[in-house]
Every structure is written in structure tokens, then in C-alpha cells.
Amino acid sequence: MRIVFMGTPEFAVPSLEILINNGMDVVAVVTQPDKPRGRGYKVSFSPVKECALKYNIPVMQPEKIGSSDSVQQLKEMAPDLFVTCAFGQFLTQKVLDIPKYGTVNVHGSLLPKYRGAAPIQWAIINGEKTTGVTTMLTVLKMDAGDILLSREIPIDDDMTAGQLHDKMSIIGAELLLETIRRIEKGTITPIPQNEAEATYAPRIVRETGRINWDADATAIHNLVRGTDPWPGAYSYLNGKRMRIWKTKVRDAGLISGNKPGTIIEVGKSFITVQAGKGAVNVLEIQCDNGKRMTVEQYLCGHEIKPGDRFEQEQPL
Numbered sequence: 001m002r003i004v005f006m007g008t009p010e011f012a013v014p015s016l017e018i019l020i021n022n023g024m025d026v027v028a029v030v031t032q033p034d035k036p037r038g039r040g041y042k043v044s045f046s047p048v049k050e051c052a053l054k055y056n057i058p059v060m061q062p063e064k065i066g067s068s069d070s071v072q073q074l075k076e077m078a079p080d081l082f083v084t085c086a087f088g089q090f091l092t093q094k095v096l097d098i099p100k101y102g103t104v105n106v107h108g109s110l111l112p113k114y115r116g117a118a119p120i121q122w123a124i125i126n127g128e129k130t131t132g133v134t135t136m137l138t139v140l141k142m143d144a145g146d147i148l149l150s151r152e153i154p155i156d157d158d159m160t161a162g163q164l165h166d167k168m169s170i171i172g173a174e175l176l177l178e179t180i181r182r183i184e185k186g187t188i189t190p191i192p193q194n195e196a197e198a199t200y201a202p203r204i205v206r207e208t209g210r211i212n213w214d215a216d217a218t219a220i221h222n223l224v225r226g227t228d229p230w231p232g233a234y235s236y237l238n239g240k241r242m243r244i245w246k247t248k249v250r251d252a253g254l255i256s257g258n259k260p261g262t263i264i265e266v267g268k269s270f271i272t273v274q275a276g277k278g279a280v281n282v283l284e285i286q287c288d289n290g291k292r293m294t295v296e297q298y299l300c301g302h303e304i305k306p307g308d309r310f311e312q313e314q315p316l
Contacts, residue, residue, distance in 0.1 A: 001024070001025060001080045001081055001101070001180070001183075001184055002025050002027050002077065002078060002079050002080045002081070003019060003024055003025060003026050003027065003079065003080065003081050003082075003083055003180075004026075004027060004028050004029075004030060004074065004077060004079045004081075004082050004083070004099070005019065005026050005028075005029050005030070005048075005052075005082075005083045005085075006029070006030040006031070006065075006082060006083065006084045006085070006087040006091075007029075007031060007048045007083075007084065007085040007086055007087050008031050008032045008046045008047070008048050008086055008087055008088045009046065009047055009048070009086050009088075010047045010169070011085065011086045011108075011165060011168075011169045011172075012047070012048050012085035012086045012087075012106075012169075013047050013048060013051050013169070014169045014170050014172070014173035015083070015085045015106055015169070015172060015173040015176050016029065016048060016051050016052070016085075017051060017173070018173040018174065018176065018177050019083070019176070019177065019180070020055050020057075022177055024177075024180065026055075026057055027057075027058070027077050027079065028057065028058045028059070028060060028077055028079075029048060029049070029051075029052035029057050029058070029059050029060070030059075030060045030061070030062070030065065030074075030087070031046045031048045031049045031052070031059060031060075031061055031087075032046055032061065032087075032088050032089070033061045033062075033063060034046070034049075034061065049061070060073060060074075064089070065087075065089045065090075065091060065092070065095055066090075066091070066092030066094060066095055070095075071092075071094050071095060071098070074095065074098050075098055079098060079099045079100075080099055080100045080101055081099050081100070081101045081102070081103070081104065081180070081183070082095075082096075082098070082099045082102070082103035082104070082138075083103070083104050083105075083106075083176065083180075084103060084104070084105045084106070084138060085105070085106040085172070085176070086106075090140075090142075091103065091138060092140075093140060096138060096139070096140070101183055102137050102138070103137065103138035104135055104136070104137065104138070104148065104176070104179055104180070104183075105135070105136050105137075105138045105143075105145070106133065106134075106135055106172045106173075106175070106176050107119065107133070107134045107135075107136060107143055108120045108131075108133060108165075108168050108172065109123065109131055109132065109133075109134065109201070110130075110131060110132040110133075110134060110150055110152065111134040111136060111143060111147055111150070111193055112143075112144075112193040112194055112195065112197050112198040112199070113197065113198070113199045114131070114199055114200070114201040115142055115143035115144065115198055115199070115200050115201065116142065116143065116200045116201040116202055116203070117201065117202065117203040117204075118201045118202065118203055118204045119131070119201040120161050120164050120165050120168060121161045121201070121204050121208075121226045121227065122201040122202075122226065123155065123164070123201075123226075124155060124159065124160070124161050124164065124222060124225050124226035125208075125222050125223055125225075125226035125227070126222070126226075127218065127219070127222045128155055129154065129155055130152055130153065130154050130155060131152075131153050131155055131164070131168075132150055132151050132152040132153050133150065133151050133153065133168055133171050133172040133175050134147055134148075134149070134150040134175075135147075135148040135149045135150070135175055135176055135179040136148055136193075137190055144193060144195075144198075145190075145193075146190030146191055146192050146193070147190065147191045147192075147193060148179050148182075148183075148188055148190055148191075149175055149178060149179050149182075149188070150175075151171055151174075151175050153167060153168060153171060157221075158225065158248075159225065160225045160226075160228040160229070161225065161226050161227065161228055161229070162228055162229040204227070204230070204231065205231070206231040208227060208231060209223070209227040209231045209232050209233045209234050209243075210233075210234060210235070210312065211223060211224075211233050211234065211235045211244065211310070211312065212312060213235070213260035213261035213273070213274070213275055213276065213310060213312060214260045214275075214276040215275060215276050215277075216252065216275055216276055216277035216278055217249045217250065217251065217252050217275040217277065217278030217279055217280045218249055218252050218278070219275075220233075220247065220275055220280050221247045221248070221249050221280055224244055224245065224246065224247045228245060228246075232244075232245065232286070233245075235261070235310040235311065235312065236310065236311040236312070236313065236314050236315065237304075237308065237309075237310050237311075238308065239314070239315050240287060240288065241287075241288050241314065242285055242286065242287055242288075242310075243285065243286040243287075243292075244282055244284075244285055245284040245285065245286060245292055246282075246283040246284035247280045247281060247282055247283060248270075248280065248281045248283060249278065249280055249281075250272055250278070250279040250280055250281045251278045251279050252277070252278045253277060253278055254277070254278050254279055255277055255278075256274060258274040259274065259309065260274055260275055260276045261273065261274065261309045261310040261311060261312070262274045262307065262308075262309045262310075263304060263305070263306055263307065263308045263309065263310070264279065264306055265306060266299070266304055266305060266306055267281075268296055268299075269283065269294060269295055269296040270282060270283055270295055271295055271304055273310060282295060283295055285298055
């Protein structure tokens with residue numbers, strides 16, 4: 001089976017590698033164009049491109065996958081199957097019509113829940129106890145194609161989006177390999193999604209990490225986990241922005257006379273902050289232009305005292 005693999009970030013690399021290492025005929029890789037990154041704006045390759053070059057697989061990098069030139073190039077490859085995994089471009093119908101067996105996508109949720117750009121982060125932010133990976137047939141409507149296979153993944157109370165991402169990328173690769181093998185054998189039956197159960201996971205932006213201290217303690221803890229490693233949950237203390245990287249729910253139900261955001265206790269290795277309901281212990285923080293550190297490290301050179309208050313907006 002001739003396969004064209006389409007993907008871009010680190011999440012997609014295990015899926016590409018598992019196909020290569022198991023003898024699948026990956027005839028080409030399609031990834032996003034090279035872009036300048038970092039402080040020096042040095043042009044760098046996507047992780048998927050680096051992987052493809054490592055295995056001497058031809059690489060396409062179209063600005064638009066649906067352009068006439070791209071469609072013609074893909075047709076000339078005579079592919080049996082397209083595989084997409086965090087590619088970053090929508091496939092037009094002309095592209096979808098090319099491969100004999102259609103296009104299989106690896107998606108980071110148990111569809112039809114969490115369709116969209118950020119299923120991993122929103123599953124944690126919303127306090128889900130389980131999520132999963134789904135392989136599906138791609139159609140024009142976003143993440144709405146028939147389900148091929150799925151696998152459930154538990155989410156523990158302290159798992160971050162970064163940790164779930166890494167776990168999911170490996171499980172997704174394994175599920176993809178099983179899916180393709182079953183397509184080859186003709187032993188897989190696509191299952192239509194229930195549109196009534198569909199939910200959405202919109203793109204994460206920097207402002208997603210802004211902490212609303214009026215929320216309950218568990219919701220704040222989930223936001224911290226769900227925005228790690230990017231963009232990071234944040235608030236303002238003494239006029240300066242501070243990212244909050246690690247928390248524990250101290251009390252999920254306590255309602256006191258303190259205003260939400262008020263620091264009610266300062267320990268050796270934690271500060272306790274009042275939420276709208278309950279309180280959280282803050283354990284790791286980072287000031288702008290500073291390093292991520294434990295609260296214990298921070299308190300060695302900075303003073304924080306009970307009564308200080310985190311603000312949701314930067315004071316003027």
C-alpha cells in the first residue's frame with residue numbers, strides 16, 4: 001500500500017516512524033513550509049520534515065495543499081492512502097478524492113467529543129477523567145468523518161497537557177498502525193459519528209491561560225495543568241505577571257471571607273491562594289524573563305506575605 005503521510009509537529013513523528021519501521025511504503029511526506037523560529041528568526045524544519053529526511057523520504061511543503069500544482073503532484077504519486085496527523089491544513093475535496101482507500105486521520109480525543117485544534121488541552125481544562133485517540137476517515141467537515149478505531153486513555157488529577165500529549169502521540173501511532181493493517185485486510189468497519197454528541201476544542205491562545213480566581217479551586221488547578229507547557233496559566237502579583245506552573249487543590253469546597261486571589265498562607269514550599277470556592281496551593285511559578293522555579297526557591301529572594309493578592313488584570 002502506497003502511503004503519503006501528512007503531518008507537522010512532534011506529535012506526528014511517532015506515527016510516521018511506526019509506519020516506516022514496520023515496513024509500510026511511505027512514498028512521500030507532506031508538511032508545512034519552513035518558518036523562522038526563535039529569537040534569531042532562524043529558519044528551521046518541522047519535526048516531521050526532520051524525520052522524513054532522516055529516512056530519505058521525499059518531502060512536499062506546499063503553502064496550500066489544495067493548489068492545482070499540489071493536487072497534480074499528489075496524483076502522480078499514485079497513493080493508495082493518505083495519513084494525516086496534526087498536519088495543519090484543511091484538505092480540499094480534490095485532495096481527498098485522490099487515494100484509493102481515502103484519508104485516515106489520527107485525532108487526540110474520543111470522537112465525537114473535542115473536535116478541533118486543541119483536544120488534549122481542553123480535555124484537561126474541563127476536568128475530564130478519560131480521553132483517548134481516534135482514527136477516522138477524513139471528510140470536508142472538521143473531524144466529522146466515520147470512526148475507524150479508538151483507544152481510551154485515563155487522565156489522572158495531576159497530569160499536564162504536555163504529559164498527555166506525549167502519551168497520546170505513542171498510543172496514536174500504535175492505533176494508526178493497527179488501523180492500516182486492518183484496512184489492508186478488509187477487517188475494519190467505519191462507524192458514523194453521532195452528531196448530537198459532538199463537542200469542540202477551539203484553538204488555545206495566550207489569553208486562555210489567564211486565571212479567573214472567582215472559579216473554584218479544582219477548575220483553577222485544571223487550567224494550570226491544561227495550559228502546561230503552552231501558554232502557561234498566569235496572573236498578576238504586585239503589578240507583575242507571574243506564570244503558575246504547578247498547583248494542588250488544598251480545599252475544594254471552602255468558602256471564606258477572603259476575596260478570590262488573596263494569599264491566605266505562605267509556607268516553606270507553597271503559597272495558598274483563595275479561590276471562588278476552595279483554595280489552591282501554588283508550588284511552581286515563573287516571573288516574566290525569569291526561570292521556572294519552585295515557590296521555595298522563589299521565596300529565598302522575594303517576599304510574599306498573607307494578604308497579598310493575585311489580580312486577574314495588570315494594574316494600570
